[in-house]
Amino acid sequence: MVSTPARPPVGDHQLSEAHRCTLGPIATPDRLLLGPGPSNAHPTVLQALSRTPIGHLDPLYVELMGEVQELLRYAWQTDNRLTIPMSGTGSAAMEATLANTVEPGDKVLVAVKGYFGLRLADMAGRYRAEVATIERPWGEAFTLEEIEAALQHHRPAILAMVHAETSTGVCQPMEGIGELCRQYDCLLLLDTVTSLGAIPVFLDDWKVDLAYSCSQKGLSCPPGLGPFTMGPRAEAKLAARRDKVPNWYLDVSLLNQYWGSNRVYHHTAPVNMNFGMREALRLLAEEGLENAWARHRANAERLWIGLERLGLEPHVPEELRLPTLTTVRIPEGVDGKAFSLHLLNTHGIEVGGGLGVLAGKVWRIGLMGFNSRAENVDRLLDLFEAELPAFRSAAA
């Protein structure tokens, strides 16, 4: 045995009590989360979360992983082998799509029409992509012609875009874009954070090569996991990399050995979050995608009709409007933040504020997953009707 210095007794150090604050048991309230997310989780998902953990290499966990993968494929309508929940939030899964496929100097074209497009551009730059962007005002979408012109001009290796832009409430029409990407030999990377499980997504039909989402919106699970999927064309780009993926935690070539048939240890999976995810996806499969999509659409329309009745104006024209997330213009003379704080503190209801160029200009109302229910719509509309006038006059 090598000689080592003897370990001193703890007594050599003085234990500091400086940061030992005394707290009572946790006592968070039951909020109704009608903002951009997190949304409320389904009660049986919360029950699943609180089960006793099992080991991440336990045969029963391996089986559960397979179930989660299979049901994610259903939710996304994809056959992609590499479909897994990343052990982080949706932003980690977003970063994983770029980290694995971008090599230094690759051109990445980002179609920016809101906050999350900007984030994609920021992330791609960190992986040393040559980043180009095309932009639309916040509240609009891209036409096929605009996409084609940009592909022709930039000839990117990857086109990255957002299906459901959470910052604006716009749904990007996807028909034809995948075909263009094949034609111009580039990968199509799609953000489905605010669409998965809630509005129609046909990943394989749309010829999407890389996509990511989150757990806390259409899937009715708390935040903490980032569904990720990668098709064969993206896999080929990963396999042809010259160097290691410059991100160990999100390296799909390593994760593949854990989620694949080898089950090689990579990191300790967040098993309880995956208990919740399994239950959330089970509920979605039980309801059926077509029913879940129809429910989200019906409750969104109920909201839109109610807002119109109250003279409140959605920021996005109806044909591009997301059923999951509605941006509502804050009326002239109203302190939007004061009203949403009032909803939160007096009624326990969270409604989001604007992000980026829409900060202070809109509220963001989410009706996602478990929360997409008529009674939630009616409760919120009643409060807008009864209590907004006071804020209107007070500020006027």
Add this chain to the structure above:
Amino acid sequence: MVSTPARPPVGDHQLSEAHRCTLGPIATPDRLLLGPGPSNAHPTVLQALSRTPIGHLDPLYVELMGEVQELLRYAWQTDNRLTIPMSGTGSAAMEATLANTVEPGDKVLVAVKGYFGLRLADMAGRYRAEVATIERPWGEAFTLEEIEAALQHHRPAILAMVHAETSTGVCQPMEGIGELCRQYDCLLLLDTVTSLGAIPVFLDDWKVDLAYSCSQKGLSCPPGLGPFTMGPRAEAKLAARRDKVPNWYLDVSLLNQYWGSNRVYHHTAPVNMNFGMREALRLLAEEGLENAWARHRANAERLWIGLERLGLEPHVPEELRLPTLTTVRIPEGVDGKAFSLHLLNTHGIEVGGGLGVLAGKVWRIGLMGFNSRAENVDRLLDLFEAELPAFRSAAA
């Protein structure tokens, strides 16, 4: 409004039922996890996990974040301002220490004495460090003299090492290393994954500049969060970076704006995991670090005495042995994997196998957090006594 192609009805696509598997409700068993982690979570931590989520920008969540930060400082015995739980597992926090401080070409010296030292070296290389290593056999630790000689020879910007090596069960004596790092003007980065909350850690006294840990061992929480801390010298290195941190999700300069006084949105925090973390840290503060440390030591000694009585040999000499994780040599002629599978399938008890060069040679027995209790030790020893002989003879 810009012209956009009309959104086609869902009917243009055929919904595939291929991956719509039908599952029953989740039914995982109540395992006793006595492997290298995850360990069982405390029951009130599991209750906290299943609370209704609140928003990540909710004033009540902001308050909870402050509590988690403060109690992490207590657990680590540090005053570091930048002390936060990363929204990923311990491996994400590990990567965060390197991602934020390594600039291309920086020399990083890794002291490797097991699997997790190798991982640090792999990760550092991905951030384009010039990586140098010193090595000790798996089961041994470094002397101060070895560390000093390597610092003198390599003159690294960062020395990275593992306090409690989960792959071997060795505790690295830390006295004097921080002083050497100051003398040689390098940052000291320490893995405290299998030590935080369970064995003495005095981060500031030891002059550690960067550290990380996990939620699922000494803290009695399920896996999914990675405590991270950064002292003033590491903060200065981050502030002096020429380029952006090449990892968006783990970029502390962005996270700082969310966890700091600005509360600028970065990513949607895993709020339920943080509910659990808050409860886990509250329990630790209630027990008191000195009591938690004494409990882990007492139960480990109970295990060691019992193993000796059974003629089973720990892999690590007692003076370097971790109270949290004991590597036990698999006796000649025993199929170690068959016995641990038997424990799992017949008794619902998980014990770990060896990693890397110790694969097939040791079992890894963890007594961590909520699981560090005399009755667990006795139950396991009884099973070793009663049921190991059958595996011994069967294989002989």
